[in-house]
Amino acid sequence: MDRVKKLEILLEFGKKIQAERNIEKLIKLLTEEATELLEAERATVFVLDKEKKKLWSLVGLGLDKQKIEIPMNEGIAGYVATTGESLNVPNAYKDERFNKEIDKKTGFRTKTILAVPIRNLKGEIMGVFQVLNKKDTTFNEEDEEILNMLASQAGVAIENSKLYSQLKEAFSSFIESLAQALDARDHITSGHTLRVANLSMLIGKKLGLNEEEIEILHHAAWLHDIGKIGIKDSVLAKPGKLTEEEFNHIKTHTILTKQILDKIKFYGKMKDIPLIASSHHERYDGRGYNLGLKGTEIPLLSRIISVSDVFDALTSKRHYRDPMPILQVLEIIEDGKGKNFDPKIVEIFFTLSLFEILNVIKLGRKKLKLTPEEENLLKSINLKTFFSFLKKKQNTPYGTKKPY
Amino acid sequence: MDRVKKLEILLEFGKKIQAERNIEKLIKLLTEEATELLEAERATVFVLDKEKKKLWSLVGLGLDKQKIEIPMNEGIAGYVATTGESLNVPNAYKDERFNKEIDKKTGFRTKTILAVPIRNLKGEIMGVFQVLNKKDTTFNEEDEEILNMLASQAGVAIENSKLYSQLKEAFSSFIESLAQALDARDHITSGHTLRVANLSMLIGKKLGLNEEEIEILHHAAWLHDIGKIGIKDSVLAKPGKLTEEEFNHIKTHTILTKQILDKIKFYGKMKDIPLIASSHHERYDGRGYNLGLKGTEIPLLSRIISVSDVFDALTSKRHYRDPMPILQVLEIIEDGKGKNFDPKIVEIFFTLSLFEILNVIKLGRKKLKLTPEEENLLKSINLKTFFSFLKKKQNTPYGTKKPY
Numbered sequence: 001m002d003r004v005k006k007l008e009i010l011l012e013f014g015k016k017i018q019a020e021r022n023i024e025k026l027i028k029l030l031t032e033e034a035t036e037l038l039e040a041e042r043a044t045v046f047v048l049d050k051e052k053k054k055l056w057s058l059v060g061l062g063l064d065k066q067k068i069e070i071p072m073n074e075g076i077a078g079y080v081a082t083t084g085e086s087l088n089v090p091n092a093y094k095d096e097r098f099n100k101e102i103d104k105k106t107g108f109r110t111k112t113i114l115a116v117p118i119r120n121l122k123g124e125i126m127g128v129f130q131v132l133n134k135k136d137t138t139f140n141e142e143d144e145e146i147l148n149m150l151a152s153q154a155g156v157a158i159e160n161s162k163l164y165s166q167l168k169e170a171f172s173s174f175i176e177s178l179a180q181a182l183d184a185r186d187h188i189t190s191g192h193t194l195r196v197a198n199l200s201m202l203i204g205k206k207l208g209l210n211e212e213e214i215e216i217l218h219h220a221a222w223l224h225d226i227g228k229i230g231i232k233d234s235v236l237a238k239p240g241k242l243t244e245e246e247f248n249h250i251k252t253h254t255i256l257t258k259q260i261l262d263k264i265k266f267y268g269k270m271k272d273i274p275l276i277a278s279s280h281h282e283r284y285d286g287r288g289y290n291l292g293l294k295g296t297e298i299p300l301l302s303r304i305i306s307v308s309d310v311f312d313a314l315t316s317k318r319h320y321r322d323p324m325p326i327l328q329v330l331e332i333i334e335d336g337k338g339k340n341f342d343p344k345i346v347e348i349f350f351t352l353s354l355f356e357i358l359n360v361i362k363l364g365r366k367k368l369k370l371t372p373e374e375e376n377l378l379k380s381i382n383l384k385t386f387f388s389f390l391k392k393k394q395n396t397p398y399g400t401k402k403p404y
Numbered sequence: 405m406d407r408v409k410k411l412e413i414l415l416e417f418g419k420k421i422q423a424e425r426n427i428e429k430l431i432k433l434l435t436e437e438a439t440e441l442l443e444a445e446r447a448t449v450f451v452l453d454k455e456k457k458k459l460w461s462l463v464g465l466g467l468d469k470q471k472i473e474i475p476m477n478e479g480i481a482g483y484v485a486t487t488g489e490s491l492n493v494p495n496a497y498k499d500e501r502f503n504k505e506i507d508k509k510t511g512f513r514t515k516t517i518l519a520v521p522i523r524n525l526k527g528e529i530m531g532v533f534q535v536l537n538k539k540d541t542t543f544n545e546e547d548e549e550i551l552n553m554l555a556s557q558a559g560v561a562i563e564n565s566k567l568y569s570q571l572k573e574a575f576s577s578f579i580e581s582l583a584q585a586l587d588a589r590d591h592i593t594s595g596h597t598l599r600v601a602n603l604s605m606l607i608g609k610k611l612g613l614n615e616e617e618i619e620i621l622h623h624a625a626w627l628h629d630i631g632k633i634g635i636k637d638s639v640l641a642k643p644g645k646l647t648e649e650e651f652n653h654i655k656t657h658t659i660l661t662k663q664i665l666d667k668i669k670f671y672g673k674m675k676d677i678p679l680i681a682s683s684h685h686e687r688y689d690g691r692g693y694n695l696g697l698k699g700t701e702i703p704l705l706s707r708i709i710s711v712s713d714v715f716d717a718l719t720s721k722r723h724y725r726d727p728m729p730i731l732q733v734l735e736i737i738e739d740g741k742g743k744n745f746d747p748k749i750v751e752i753f754f755t756l757s758l759f760e761i762l763n764v765i766k767l768g769r770k771k772l773k774l775t776p777e778e779e780n781l782l783k784s785i786n787l788k789t790f791f792s793f794l795k796k797k798q799n800t801p802y803g804t805k806k807p808y
């Protein structure tokens with residue numbers, strides 16, 4: 001390949017990697033490109049985690065890449081990360097810095113290595129780029145130049161993807177921390193939003209939502225009760241039943257949720273979050289509040305949150321009642337099909353395993369201790385099966401249901 | 405310049421623009437690079453704002469660049485943005501699509517134009533890249549190829565910078581919306597956080613804080629009372645004076661602010677936000693709460709929020725008192741030098757103009773209506789001068805101070 005061709009490839013490739021904000025996909029792109037450009041058998045990009053003092057990467061072939069972590073000063077990559085020097089190793093197993101462990105794990109046989117530091121524009125080391133086993137020969141100076149070019153593009157791309165994901169994480173964790181602080185105003189509802197968000201995620205994933213929809217569902221679920229910030233303590237944490245007036249006051253929390261979220265400058269598909277989060281008390285049959293939306297007029301993600309919200313409310317203690325027995329909760333959800341709830345979401349809900357649902361119920365409460373056998377058993381039974389079992393049991397002479 | 409050299413420049417340049425997340429600096433980099441590579445007199449990058457259906461850019465020379473906006477279908481740039489075609493115009497004033505208005509504004513004389521669409525990786529048009537007046541000749545096919553390469557790098561960089569700033573804006577507006585909702589729990593304190601944040605920004609800028617510090621101050625000021633989420637309504641909005649026990653309950657809000665913010669995955673220098681936000685009741689002499697920090701042990705940004713917080717609290721109505729007269733407020737702040745407050749921050753505070761401080765006091769309240777003359781007058785007087793004037797007046801026979 002001549003120089004002009006290589007430069008053109010690098011230039012074209014540069015755009016692709018700069019547009020990739022997912023760090024794992026970015027590593028995949030980088031290693032594929034390096035393998036091809038340098039006629040190597042394999043390439044690895046190590047990302048430096050300064051806090052943990054580790055280098056991590058994805059190794060292996062195809063889709064089943066494994067995540068590995070090594071101390072930042074071990075092996076060839078560790079040497080490069082610490083010193084900032086490039087290394088061209090003609091025989092890996094004769095170099096005492098070489099760490100044979102990774103080969104053992106992956107079943108690959110390393111022969112030659114070319115490794116260069118990955119730096120950002122400020123010159124800070126972000127990681128190490130290495131290529132392994134050049135076909136039929138060893139790596140030369142031109143290879144080193146090309147790999148350095150790739151590495152310096154990689155440095156900027158890795159830094160961008162890190163910053164982007166850090167900002168996203170700060171945003172998500174802010175939402176979560178706020179929602180938890182709100183729940184904590186009334187010790188009885190503490191942990192409610194966490195459980196609703198987790199249950200919604202489980203349902204959303206079973207429903208096959210894509211990555212972007214899952215992110216929106218995450219935010220909307222965490223924010224669904226944010227309007228309770230405006231509900232009076234005396235109503236929110238009232239010991240005993242609510243009067244009609246008090247209940248009407250509580251109902252305004254969905255309006256407040258909408259008002260608060262409308263002020264946030266969401267972008268792209270996140271713009272739907274205020275409507276999604278505030279529609280969790282709409283009913284599938286149109287008899288909910290605040291807008292009285294019906295069926296598919298209600299955003300799909302709200303229909304998910306709606307089932308999660310009721311499930312958690314019923315399985316939790318309230319000021320005016322104890323947690324309901326699970327059979328009764330499942331009956332209410334089953335009965336709510338097409339009335340309170342989207343039938344399809346209820347069906348998906350019943351495909352959850354006992355293990356998944358127990359994990360949700362226990363969130364923010366006392367930890368669940370299970371043996372591996374118990375865990376496997378709970379994983380093998382889904383809610384639907386469990387529900388039929390409970391109903392049958394109830395109708396046997398040993399059941400608790402009163403004779404009619 | 406030969407092809408290899410040009411490709412190498414583009415490659416090197418690509419990293420620089422991908423690392424630039426500030427859109428205005430990005431435009432500057434892009435136009436400088438294009439002017440040099442294409443031997444043109446000037447270059448303009450137009451960014452497409454799909455919602456407003458406008459193209460906007462920064463034009464002019466040096467630092468005093470003007471922001472201009474044109475409808476997305478007007479002029480040469482508008483044609484390129486709408487059709488996605490490239491245009492090579494050998495004589496601008498003979499092309500009827502050419503918009504002479506921008507030349508009139510900038511005093512520049514456009515002769516030849518080469519304009520290409522800027523696209524992201526998905527092929528969506530993000531803007532238009534144009535170069536003007538190739539030295540001594542017209543633009544050729546090679547120029548068009550180079551400009552297209554630059555434009556496609558620009559597309560990815562513009563998209564990244566847009567996404568990053570949108571995410572930042574979503575984050576900031578979320579903080580602001582939440583804080584305002586919290587203030588609104590008690591109608592008396594409604595607007596408090598907005599005013600504290602704005603006053604803190606004024607002080608911070610006069611103090612010469614850099615961009616990053618200003619951003620941290622913004623977040624910390626908006627979040628300083630977030631812990632009030634855990635304070636009971638009955639105490640927060642109590643009509644009348646608080647008992648000692650109630651006051652001790654209110655004081656826990658700084659601990660709660662810290663606890664809530666500690667759960668947020670802040671990164672970089674933002675990691676200091678929990679400490680900064682929760683230290684606004686520390687006193688310079690060490691007699692504050694909750695940690696009893698003293699002098700420079702208290703984060704600088706907390707010392708700013710501290711002055712802003714007291715100023716707004718005193719100039720606002722409270723359940724147990726009316727807003728204090730401004731003279732009294734200024735006296736309290738002056739007296740607090742070295743006791744409650746960092747003397748340096750108090751000095752900076754007194755350099756604010758009457759206009760600036762009135763704008764803060766009026767925030768979230770009835771709009772202030774001023775003639776341009778009144779506005780100029782208020783801008784010309786700073787708080788220090790005003791304060792001396794008030795004190796003098798108080799001691800004249802016309803003053804209100806009682807004789808001793």
